[in-house]
Amino acid sequence: MNQSNQQIANWPWKQIWRIKVPHKVSIFVWLLAKEATLTVDNLMSRGMTLCSRCFLCKETAETVNHLFLHCPFTAHLWRIIINLKGIAWTMPGKITEALSSWEGMCSHAKDRSRWRIVPACIWWTIWKERNSRCFESLENDVQKIKLNFILLLCFWCNQIYSNDTVSIIDVLDSL
Numbered sequence: 001m002n003q004s005n006q007q008i009a010n011w012p013w014k015q016i017w018r019i020k021v022p023h024k025v026s027i028f029v030w031l032l033a034k035e036a037t038l039t040v041d042n043l044m045s046r047g048m049t050l051c052s053r054c055f056l057c058k059e060t061a062e063t064v065n066h067l068f069l070h071c072p073f074t075a076h077l078w079r080i081i082i083n084l085k086g087i088a089w090t091m092p093g094k095i096t097e098a099l100s101s102w103e104g105m106c107s108h109a110k111d112r113s114r115w116r117i118v119p120a121c122i123w124w125t126i127w128k129e130r131n132s133r134c135f136e137s138l139e140n141d142v143q144k145i146k147l148n149f150i151l152l153l154c155f156w157c158n159q160i161y162s163n164d165t166v167s168i169i170d171v172l173d174s175l
């Protein structure tokens, strides 16, 4: 298998298009996986002159992989789930690798449909916070960002099982 066929074979289609999240979120995750989201690094590569600083930690350049994988703010959200399950996970270097790695840990989950929406939920929460800071100068502290993530996760889980109303405790316990 040549390199481009290998890349296609490794592309995490199912983890992007078969998860039960709003369609606009699937498109957003697909753009993320292609590293084509309109983060500062991508805008600058198109010739725009901007101050390339992460809107969350304000410490380093805003790249797709920093903002969504390695930023300390984003790491807090991953740790909620990782600590809940008591598992060890080393954050991969790329979005596609993170999706594949998360899928590889599915066996730890009681409810795999819920497990699979966690990365998209983290990324959507971070993207909304980033845009709120960038365009509206509104900042939530890390506790509020964590709460936003949990509430969004519950909201999407409720939509998977529309006949049941599920509580935050139910959702966290089912992961």
Ligand SMILES: [Zn+2]
Pocket (backbone or CB within 6 Å): 054, 055, 056, 057, 058, 059, 060, 066, 067, 070, 071, 072, 073
């Ligand atoms: Zn950051």
